[in-house]
Amino acid sequence: MNALPLLVETTRGNLVESRHRVSVAVADRDGRLVAAAGNPDLVTWWRSAAKPFQALPLIQDGVAERLDLDDEELALATASHSSEPRHLQVVDRFMVKAGVAEADLACGPHPPLSPEVAKVVARGAATCTPKWSNCSGKHTGMVALARHHGWPTEGYHSAGHPVQERILSEISQWSGLARSRIQLSVDGCTAACFGLPLRSMALGYARLVGSADSAARRILGAMMAHPFLVAGTGRLCTDLMAAWPGRVVAKVGADGVYSAGLPALGIGLTLKVEDGDMPASAVALLEMLRQLLAMYGDDSYRFDSLAHHAVQPLRNTRGAVTGEMRPAGALRFFDV
Secondary structure, eight states, X not given: OOOOOEEEEEEETTEEEEEEEEEEEEEETTSOEEEEESXXXXXXXXXXXXXXXXXXXXXXXXXXXXXXXOHHHHHXXXXXXXXXXXXXXXXXXXXXHHTOOGGGOOOOOOOOSSHHHHHHHHTTSSXXXXXGSTTHHHHHHHHHHHHHHTOOOTTTTSTTSHHHHHHHHHHHHHHTOOGGGSEEEEXXXXXXXXXXXXXHHHHHHHHHHHOOOHHHHHHHHHHHHOHHHHSOTTOHHHHHHHHSTTTOXXXXXXXXEEEXXXXXXXXXXXXXXXXXXXXXXXHHHXXXXXXXXXXXXXXXXXXXXXXXXXXXXXXXXXXXXEEEEEEEXXXXXXXX
16 A cells, blocks of 8 residues: 655755655554555664664563663663763663673674764764664663573574574564564664564554553653653654653664654554655654644644754755755545
C-alpha cells in the first residue's frame, strides 16, 4: 500500500531547491494502521531507534537489579548521546557498576554529536575514546548482559552471539514479526542492526507505550524522566520529551529514521526520510505529530518551544538566512 509522501522541502530565496520524500507508518497496539505517508511497508534499518528494545533484557533478565542500575544509567543504555560531560559521567558510573573497561567496548570513537563538544575535540582539548561513542551506553549494557548470563564477551556485538540472539527475540516480540523475517546487518557502532517494515516498528512503539509490563514501564520511565541523557543539548529527542513530560517517548535513528510513541493515545509511529537526510527527520517528525494531534482534536500538546525544530532556517557561511527547511504534504488517515 502506498500513500502520497510527506515531504520536507528546502528553499533558497523564493524557490524550492530540493525535496526529501518521507515514508511514515502510524499504528495502534493492535497493529492497525492509523495513518501513513509514502510506503508504510517500506523495509529499512531501525538503527538507533531500536535501542529501547535492545535495553529491555537488562531489566527482564535481572541485570539492572543485580548491578543496582538507576534510571539515569538505564536511560543512557537507550541513548544516542552527545558526549557532553554529563553523558560521560553517567557512562563512567555505568561502566564501573558493570565492571566494563573501554577495551571491552566494540564501539569505536567518532566526532561528538554535540557541535560544542566537537569543537573542543577539534581543538585538541579532548580525545575521543570508545566511551565517547553515542552508543557507549548500549554497548556497556550488552557486555553486562553477556557477563550476567556467563556468555563470552568476545563478539558480543555480532549477529549470532547469544546477546544478539536475546535482543533479536525481543525485537521480534514487540514488532510482531517472526525472527526469520527480520533482516540483520551491522550498525555504525559495530553492533547488529535490524531491518523490518516501518509499520512493524510503529507497532513496537505502540505496544511499548501501552504495555503493563514492568520492564517496559521502567525503560519508558527512565527515558521520559531523563530526556537529556537520551540525546543532549538542542536535540529533538531531548527537547520533545522535556516539552511534553510523560506524554511522549521519542528516539532518533541514523539515516533519517525516527520512532515515537504517545502513551495517552496508544499509538506508535516511525518515519524514514528516504534519502537519509537527518535534519529533515526532525522536521518530518514534528509535522507528523502536529497532524496526528489535530486529527485526534487534542490541542494540549504545545509546540511553541519546538518551533526551531519544526521549520529550520538555512544559513550561508556568513550566517545570513538564505532559506529554510519546512514540511509539505499530509498524512493519510484510516478508520480504525
